[in-house]
Amino acid sequence: MSHILQSDVVRYACTCGSLKPLSRIYFCRHCLKIRCGYCVSHEVDSHYCANCLENLPSAEARLKKQRCASCFDCPSCLHTLSTKASTVVVPSSDEKTVTRKLYYLACGFCRWTSRDIGYPDQTVASGGWPEKENPHASRIYNLLEHFKTLALREKQEREKKKKFIPRRNIYHLSGLSAAMARKRAGLPSIGPSSLKDDVGGPAELIPSAATEEVEQLPEEIFTDTLNLLKVTTLKQRLAQPEFQPQTVDELYPAHKCLLIKRSQRCRSCEHNVSKPEYNPGSIKFKIQLSAHYHVPEIRIVTCEPLRAGEKSEMIIKICNPTQYQSSLQFSPLPSPEEEAEELSKEIEERKQKVDRKDEKTNREDVLLLLPSICRQVSITEDPRPVNVALTGDISLPPVTLVLPPRDDAAEYDDSGDTHNFQDDPKIVVWRKANKAAMKLVITPEEDISEGRDVIVGFVMHYTYINTMATQLLEQREPQKVNLKVKLYITVGKVVGK
């Protein structure tokens, strides 16, 4: 697997303009286009806990604030805590002693335990630990209720007199608006009855009162030595945003954050290009349209030392991963003008797609009744031009290279190839099953300095058998299409003369 070590030697240009190695791109079988992590739509599929592997549907995860109910993180070093058991002898009434198991939480990395903060040991192995609540929670809910009422009233007022500019607008919401002004003026506050709406007055809220009293600097700060082991680090504080404990005795264990399984969707046809299996224990995918299975792979076999302005031979190996024969051709990269034209064509194509989608969903009655059901217009980003500076020239042989389909059995067959291809032995230097090696000539730029990378690029045209269309349109014959992809190869560094 050359990918592990040289992942960015051969990079493929995605339709969106990103450059990625083959192992990091997808091939949408519906659009017949290359997609990558940047240009697909990511979606959260399911939540699971990395420690106990329990999985939760999204709605339940939301209720639990995307945290695991039974696993905890160490508040000191943020690793996962484990439950430890200890046996204690409990004297019982009839002069016999009974041993009982008690449980506490302990960190295997930093030796923090729940006893450090005075949590009593639990008699059950899981659960039962005290939950810390935000001390301001009830005040915040009061404020929330209050502003909800105000916002609702503003909405109703607006609807009632749409022609007038509302006198009280949203920035008065951040204040107390009418009710407060009346109180100040000494007028009786308006009750729900006198308001001709059905919301009623804002919920009773006591505005915050400012004081002259502030927390004073403790005198002993000037005399007592500071024990840093007792003061929490910034990282520990920010790990618990609502509490931000300053001393270590206030570090309470936090429920472990869940992780997600994510599916990826082609933005243009809304089919999945990657969808994992639901079970958190499984590393398999239900759908995985990796380009590795659809787009011919190119690897460098060898390359002569590269010298500025001089020709060197490079041998690349090309592999056809599909079940069908594929013929390949190579051409130079398009000029900037041609590329701009291609980009605008791509953008135009997308626009048309959006318009078509628009027509479908543009029934007003449906939109009004079921706004959440109608898919919204997809307005994806426009593709960008590939941003890479070439530092070498590549001469491409005008041949058509035919690669047989992949045959797993042939991998173990050493008896030689039965295929009979009319290859030019000067260009195609080696062949085996669905792979072939080809000789190319590279010329680094004249003025390239020693140690710089030589980057060359070309377009690979290949035939692809579209099996999706066969299924959909019930055609007998699989459809043969001509596809192309831009490739950028970082051949190596320039050596001295």
Place this chain on the structure above:
Amino acid sequence: MPLYEGIGLGTEKQPVVIDIGTAYTKFGFAGETGPRCIISTEVMCQESGRIKKIFSYSNEEELYSLLVEFIHNLYFRHLLVSPKDRRVVIVESLLCPSVFRDTLAKVLFRHFEVSSVLFVPSHLVALCTLGVSTALVLDVGYQEAVLIPVYEGVPVLHAWQAQPLASQAVESNLRRRLAGPEEGELSPHSRISESTIEDIKVRTCFVTSFERAHKITAGQPDPPPPSVSYQADGSSTVDVPGSARETAYEILFEQDGDEMSVSTMVLDAILKCPVDMRKELAENILLMGGTTMATGFKARLMSELKYLVTTPKYAKHLAIKVFKVHKPPAKENYVAWLGGSIFGGTDVIVTRSLSKEAYLKENRIPDWANLMYNCREDDNKSANL
């Protein structure tokens, strides 16, 4: 089996509230009592493997890709929900550069396909955490201290104050003090990482009392607090002298040269407001931003204010004797976020958000630093006094 959130009609997906600060980003869900996470506003560069701060962008294009990467992480590593077709509340500073908000809107709408964005100014929504409509809001963050008085729900924009008197100034001051005057650039301490300096600041430094600070400037300091030896990265030790612990924050209160300090910002802002607002503003101060959490900060600011109003510079113009501060139901570093969470938890998110459709039609966001269209006529008059 796909398990979608909020199946059925009427159940809206919980909106997300994001407050992107220069140093830290606070984010979570609208209507919740605290942010889910507070993380550094930075991303790991995929090619070089180096940490890159979002605000170190050199052009719009770079900012765009930094924000895509950063926000992707927010949603999929921390919030764990899909951004698509979900509402967003952005808590932003009134002084936020327009290239930043335009690019942020573009990233959210075009890349993440969110259904709507509501931009709320941090100084205004912070009042939602108090339930009052008038306050002098001082936000001391990483790069700047920004003060905006808000009167009856309307920002008194011409009285705003901004000074680079914040965390960054404190940290470079601390670094200088750790290096010592004679060692200069070559000392080993000049190579301490930024995060270590920050941690030293948070754990060992404090804002000293008004009396002691005066003695220090007069050249007759009281004995300094005990020094601390700080274990950095497990191997090297940094000696933090008591004097550095005590004086790191002094840069915020010193009035050398231009005579600007955090305390004079408060008084200068009050002076710029109409006379009938002044008393109410002085008695409704809201302090927010991580730097105001430093031990002793509030006590010092109060005594500074009480002293400064008696000095000739202010005594002539200001008849104020009493200053009062609010205690919001949150830690100071996420007060603005909580304001956004409360504000975004109401129907306002439906009536006031910029929808995806509207954004696509206009292809830009209404400029909202221009608050004129939001103000009542009489407010405009008073704001222009």
